[in-house]
Amino acid sequence: MLNLDEIKKPIAAELDTFEGKFKASMQSSVPLLDRITHYIVKRKGKQIRPMFVFFSASLCGGITEATHRGAALVELLHTATLVHDDVVDNSYERRGFFSINALWKNKIAVLVGDFLLSKGLLLSINNNDFELLKIVSEAVKQMSEGELLQIEKARRLDIDEEIYYEVIRQKTASLIASCCACGAASAGADAETVEKMRLFGEKVGIAFQIKDDLFDFGTDAIGKPLGIDIKEKKITLPLIYALNKSSRSERRRIINLVKNHNEEADKVSEIIDFVRQSGGMDYATKQMESYQDQAFNILKDLPAQSSRDALEQLVRFTTERKK
Template identity: 45%
Template sequence: MSTTIKKLGKPVQNEFELFTKEFTSALQSDISLIKEISQYILNQKSKRIRPLLVLLSAKLCGLPGENTIIAASLVEILHTATLIHDDIIDEALTRRGKPSVNAVWKNKVSVLIGDFLFSRSLTNMLRIRDFEALELLSRTSEALSSGEILQLEKSSNNGMDEENYFRMIWLKTASLFATSCKVGALTVGADQEKADVLYKFGKYLGLAFQVKDDLFDYTATEESIGKPIGRDLKSNLITLPLIHTLNKLSSAENRRIRNLIKIGLQPDDVKEINNLILESGGVEYTKQKLKEISEKACESLAGFHDSDIKQSLLGFIEFNQERIN
């Protein structure tokens, strides 16, 4: 891969070091079990994309300060909390190629650790002391949970269509990308127009990231992405490649496939559905949507003067297109 996270983060290298210290400190507790799990989380190989978006967006608009570093830590805490809860819901045993928190400490402890992180994010929000930033972060915290619930609801009642799919991935993924970009701008006193443009950029970038993630379920290997492939299907989660395929089937065949997913898929069922998706062009359709969304993200930053910081933000689009995990 020609575009690496390390290269994209170079313009904010010093700020990122401050973020790392802040994030590490934010996960600390005098309770030994929390300290143990926090250290486990810190040792995992995370891309830290959202805090980098905070730092780069801030530096694009001004000079990052203490609030910028706090905000960068805050969005990563929120992201980590949602990942822990996601893995419980999906019954996932691996995360980034390592055993997930719930695989090691089981569901009861994992739920509480996720709750602890959400609570810690609230504490950090108060440290920012900026009403607009607080309101944005609070709404985003709600959106993350709402998106997961919407996905479960629509998947269980056969209501997942393309419109609901994009609404769902906006809430559960793209909203935090958008907020990361905008809150970065707000922490340096950027004007509303710049903050809104960065929010739009983050929205499209986040949508593109989730669409790419959903493609992995049909195009990747377990070794490359660090988690089981076919997990969405086995968890009764209907994503864009399958939605496109279902739209091309007869009503009877559509119902048959949805019922198979609902009652629980056997290995032969997964193979059959994967073949249907490939034959119907579900993967190619999703790749085309990914291309369109990525172009919108790129266009969003057209009003900013060219700089190494702007190029790093745009580089995340290329990074997403190239990534294999």
């Protein structure tokens, strides 16, 4: 498996500098807010989103101060949406840590999300980074629309492949697309190149989400229990394919299991077995690989250099990861 630390080596110094700037971008005169934002920074993830921003900038002209602000903007707005999501989902854990709402309750969590959103907006406006702000704001809009579309469709569990792809394009892929577009724009790339990088990120984001779907059914997952999406009544690509290949009566039976499993382990296991035996995982894996290949084909139109190779490795990491 690819090692993320090895992949990020060419931009390790930039990422270290970014961490300090990102922390500074959240500073407040309110001690409670400072405690909470310190907690957020302390439990940061793998830095995959900033890596997409920096490698995209490096490929399209070079990393600038605007690149650092673009990466911070993405992280601020994304973190704001995660804090709000945990309130909406009544979730008390994120990446193995307590969520903000678990520690400080919903009212404070919502206000912290609003604060992070405003800090992102001000960071861009104060530096005249209007193109970056437009790119990331469009992504946040799409993420909200995708979430609402999923909620609307999940009530009746009538999600087909076309709707599924629209949901994940908006919910997941739009954010990675904005990272790549921000990186390109921050390096002074022309509109055509920025759009190419946005489309590249979108393809990567779709592949990333399909990989996440596969974890639910037991493909190399480390740390993620099986059946989480099923328990939350989410219709994912392996399940959609399996349902489409089944008879009408079998389809009705499985949908009823999804709707009424009440988190009973035997019923969840029955759904997982049904998907595995119906070829749902093989189909989803092929679709994931197809979107990865589409992303690579977009990169081929750009000059061959170490940053392009690093982006390809980062894409492979997202589809070969274990969690």
